[in-house]
Amino acid sequence: MSRKLEKHLRINIERAKYTHLYHRSHVSEQFRTLRTNISFLGIGHGVRTIMVTSASQGEGKTTTLANLSIVLAQQGKRVLLIDADLRRPNIYKMFGLSNEIGLSNVLSNMSYVENAICNSDIANLSILPSGPIPPNPSELLSSNTMKEIIDEVKDDYDIVLFDTPAILDVSDSQLIADLCQGAILVIRSGKTNRDNAIKAKEKLLNTNARLLGVLLNDGNPKVLN
Ligand SMILES: Nc1ncnc2c1ncn2[C@@H]1O[C@H](COP(=O)(O)OP(=O)(O)OP(=O)(O)O)[C@@H](O)[C@H]1O
Ligand SMILES: [Mg+2]
Numbered sequence: 001m002s003r004k005l006e007k008h009l010r011i012n013i014e015r016a017k018y019t020h021l022y023h024r025s026h027v028s029e030q031f032r033t034l035r036t037n038i039s040f041l042g043i044g045h046g047v048r049t050i051m052v053t054s055a056s057q058g059e060g061k062t063t064t065l066a067n068l069s070i071v072l073a074q075q076g077k078r079v080l081l082i083d084a085d086l087r088r089p090n091i092y093k094m095f096g097l098s099n100e101i102g103l104s105n106v107l108s109n110m111s112y113v114e115n116a117i118c119n120s121d122i123a124n125l126s127i128l129p130s131g132p133i134p135p136n137p138s139e140l141l142s143s144n145t146m147k148e149i150i151d152e153v154k155d156d157y158d159i160v161l162f163d164t165p166a167i168l169d170v171s172d173s174q175l176i177a178d179l180c181q182g183a184i185l186v187i188r189s190g191k192t193n194r195d196n197a198i199k200a201k202e203k204l205l206n207t208n209a210r211l212l213g214v215l216l217n218d219g220n221p222k223v224l225n
Contacts, residue, residue, distance in 0.1 A: 009093065016066035016094035019074070020122055031071045034215065038068075041212045042182045043077075048154060050182040051084070051162040051209060053173040055200035059188040060217035062090045065163050068184075073124035077158040080117065082128040084162045084176050086137035089130030091163055095120045102131025106149055107140040113149050126157070141175045150179055167200045177207035184212055189219040 001009075014021060019028045042050065052065040062085070069081040082103060083091035092099040097118050105111035106128075117128050134140055153160055162180060167173040177183050183204050187197050197214075204211050 012063070012090075013094055013096075015063050017070065017122075019067045019070045023074075027067075028071070031067045034068060035071045035075065038182075038184075038212055042210070043159060047181040047210065047212070048158065049150060049160045049162070049180040050184060050212065051164055051173070051176050051180045052184045052186060053164045053167045053177070053200070053204070054186040054188070055168045055192055055196035056166045057088070057169065059166070059186050059192055061085075061166075061186050062094065062163050064184075064186050064215060064217055065161055066091065066094050069125055069161050070122055072159055072161075073122050076124060078124055078126075078156070080126045080128065080153055080157040080160045081120075082153075082160060082162050083130040084141065084172070085165045086130050086134055086140065086172065087165050087170065089133065091127060092129040095127055097127060097129055099129045099131060102129035103149075104131035104134045104137075104140065106131070107143060107145050108134065109145065113152055117153075128153075138171050138175065141172050146175075147179060167203050168196055174203055174207055177204055177209040180209045182212045183207065183209035185214045186217050187214060188217045191218070 019031045022028055052061050054061050069079050073079045081091060083089050084103060086104055089099065101111050101116045106113045106116050117126050120127050162176050164173040164176050185200055185204060
């Protein structure tokens with residue numbers, strides 16, 4: 001790996017694990033507020049499967065979700081983070097895991113889910129990486145096996161979180177939202193186009209998941225205040 005790529009990866013990891021590395025920071029405090037809000041809106045009402053998506057690529061889904069998983073685990077919740085982005089998987093990189101065995105293997109009946117779940121370096125946080133990128137992600141995610149996997153893991157964890165691709169790009173996120181109880185839409189300040197944000201929200205409202213909220217990523221606090 002070139003030095004430039006290595007540095008880029010290091011910075012991405014730092015952002016994804018910010019709440020672990022900088023527990024007392026303002027950003028970590030914001031994530032704890034998000035945790036409280038989600039607890040009021042969802043977890044406190046029996047919502048235990050939550051997916052995160054955004055309209056387009058690069059809006060901060062994975063970074064946000066990694067930090068949300070960490071603050072939930074820090075609270076003592078048993079958390080399973082599933083990388084259901086079978087197209088541009090990143091969770092395994094953020095947590096320094098192997099991606100040789102993961103969700104795609106389980107969905108292709110090549111592995112048992114319990115053998116594909118890894119421990120992370122964060123207490124209470126387990127991870128199911130995506131596994132190798134398959135040629136047919138939507139087909140795999142819409143299979144009955146996906147439903148069975150969720151049913152199987154749901155009882156072992158307090159909360160199961162899903163990373164997904166951009167909802168306007170492919171149908172995968174809607175498929176996953178149909179299997180989840182809650183959804184969070186990430187929009188990125190200065191990046192997400194307004195019409196796309198509305199389209200993404202409408203797509204989510206057409207699924208079985210309850211839209212728990214919209215998260216503004218990368219907002220300038222000075223502008224927001
Ligand atoms: N609030 C932020 N401030 C600065 N950089 C950020 C912020 N949020 C995310 N990033 C950076 O933006 C890039 C994209 O973030 P991330 O991978 O989380 O987005 P994504 O929506 O999951 O992308 P993809 O659609 O490729 O899965 C990464 O380099 C990440 O470190
Ligand atoms: Mg991502």
